[in-house]
Amino acid sequence: MTQQLQNAINKASKIKMTVKLLGSRSFLVITPKGHKYTVRFENVDGLRYGRCTCKAGAANMACYHLPKAAMVDTAIQSMRSH
Numbered sequence: 713m714t715q716q717l718q719n720a721i722n723k724a725s726k727i728k729m730t731v732k733l734l735g736s737r738s739f740l741v742i743t744p745k746g747h748k749y750t751v752r753f754e755n756v757d758g759l760r761y762g763r764c765t766c767k768a769g770a771a772n773m774a775c776y777h778l779p780k781a782a783m784v785d786t787a788i789q790s791m792r793s794h
C-alpha cells in the first residue's frame with residue numbers, strides 16, 4: 713500500500729462524509745462542505761478498481777472519497793455473498 717493511499721484512508725476515517733448508493737456499484741459521496749462526487753467501482757480480474765469524479769480522482773490520484781465509498785461497497789458485497 714502506498715503512503716498516498718494510506719493518507720487518503722486515514723483522512724476518510726476522520727472526515728464525516730455521507731455516502732449514498734446510486735446504482736449497483738455507484739456511490740454519491742457528500743463532503744461536510746457539501747461537495748458531491750460520484751465514485752464507481754468495478755472488478756477486474758478479482759481486483760477492485762474505483763473511480764472518483766473529484767480533481768484528484770480524475771488525475772488518477774488516491775483521494776479520500778474512494779476509501780469511504782469502498783467501505784460501503786465492501787459491506788454491500790459481503791452482504792450479497794452471504
Ligand SMILES: [Zn+2]
Nearest residue numbers: 764766775777
Ligand atoms: Zn475523490
